[in-house]
Amino acid sequence: MNAYRQQLISLAHPVYFSLLASVAAGIINTVWVSRLGGSALAAVAVATNTENVLLGVALVFGSGTTVLVAHARGAGEAGAVRAAVRGGWAVCALLTPVVVVGGFLLREPLARLVLGGGSAQSLAVGYFAISLPGVAVFFAQQLVDGILKGAGDTRTPMRLALLANGLILVCDPFLIQAYGVQGAAASTVLCRSVALGAGLVALRRNRLLRAAAEARPAQSLAGAARWTLRTGLPMSADFTVRQAGALVLVAIVARLGVTAVAAYSIAYKVMYVATMGFYAVRQAASIHTAHLLGAGQDARRAIGRQAMLVAGAFAVAAAVLLGVTAPWTMAAFGAGPDVARAGALFLRCIGPYLLLTACFIALGGVFEGSGGAPVLVRVTVLGTAVQLPLAYGLTGLGLPGVCLALAVAMGVQCAVVLVVFRRARRQEGSDVSLARVA
Secondary structure, three states: OOHHHHHHHHHHHHHHHHHHHHHHHHHHHHHHHHOOOHHHHHHHHHHHHHHHHHHHHHHHHHHHHHHHHHHHHHHOOHHHHHHHHHHHHHHHHHHHHHHHHHHHHOHHHHHHHHHOOOHHHHHHHHHHHHHOOOHHHHHHHHHHHHHHHHOOOOHHHHHHHHHHHHHHHHHHHHHHHHHOHHHHHHHHHHHHHHHHHHHHHHHHHOHHHHHHHOOOOOOOHHHHHHHHHHHHHHHHHHHHHHHHHHHHHHHHHHHHOHHHHHHHHHHHHHOHHHHHHHHHHHHHHHHHHHHHHHOOOOOHHHHHHHHHHHHHHHHHHHHHHHHHHHHHHHHHOOOOHHHHHHHHHHHHHOHHHHHHHHHHHHHHHHHHHOOOHHHHHHHHHHHHHHHHHHHHHOHHHOHHHHHHHHHHHHHHHHHHHHHHHHHHHHOOOOOOOHHHHO
């Protein structure tokens, strides 16, 4: 097997299982909360979506630190590793109080804005009263994972995710039964706290990080924090643009009626099985690219090719599996006949989009690992600008029209990013980042 491909798979598969564990725990959490009624389910759904938005904030210091630590590790500079870790903690410490205090004080207006009153709003406020202070744990956990991944250890974050989500599955029934919606929030925060404690122990035991802790930082704390922000902000912006585009797309699908929205929502969740794999390859490509660049090896071309190959093969397998099992998959989510038919049709039409998305997301890891994340933001904005009007115009074709719009927009993004990547390839081996080439 190609050495780059082998390394990508080795780094990616623990990340994939940790992502899947989080998705599975969220689904089980929803199942338990649904027993409390529709208002409780709506409240928790709003809170969960809010956390997805906050994940974009966590990417600033989480993913930014991953790239910087991986680069410093490749260069063999213990002082640079320590500076990257300190910069990540500094940015995390700067952003966490703003989000926690601001969110807690605004929990009622936030719930009212989304739910517009009623019992669901009061339940959401109660959930936020626990979950928003718990963001401090969530942010710290994301940073610990990012540091370990940058150090080349993606297995420990996987074990921490399995620990946290396994505990959530055990604690949810008891705490939800005892305290209702707030019990669900408490379960999540408490179980993540246990995993965070284990993660901090893992940081202290990591050889690379232990050696770096004794080295003189290569940068001042302020300088390291600025580098973390400069590296992580484009990744956060890319994620935020995608999330915003996905929300607008739901509103466009709503023009097709309740059945289409329900089918699209279920199918989109099912697609996580595939898209989480793409993002796992992306993280692996980012880590490996940064590490080799730090070591003075410019292997962007080889890593990019292998990343697209691995993610593309996974996408083809996922598209075939989803197409064959579509009716049973929809039925497993309790969809009625009309919703099941619409969802199955969507899943059988989504293959081209999945393949193009796999290539774009995987190749994006090479950009992130070599300082080219700002390029991805611009390409994502362009793709969203194409996708939304096109989806609106093709709604007359139903959900297949939405699939077509998604595929065309992603095709545009792939074409642009490949052009930029080829320009970078011509300068491979020189001291030029993708960001400067673009």
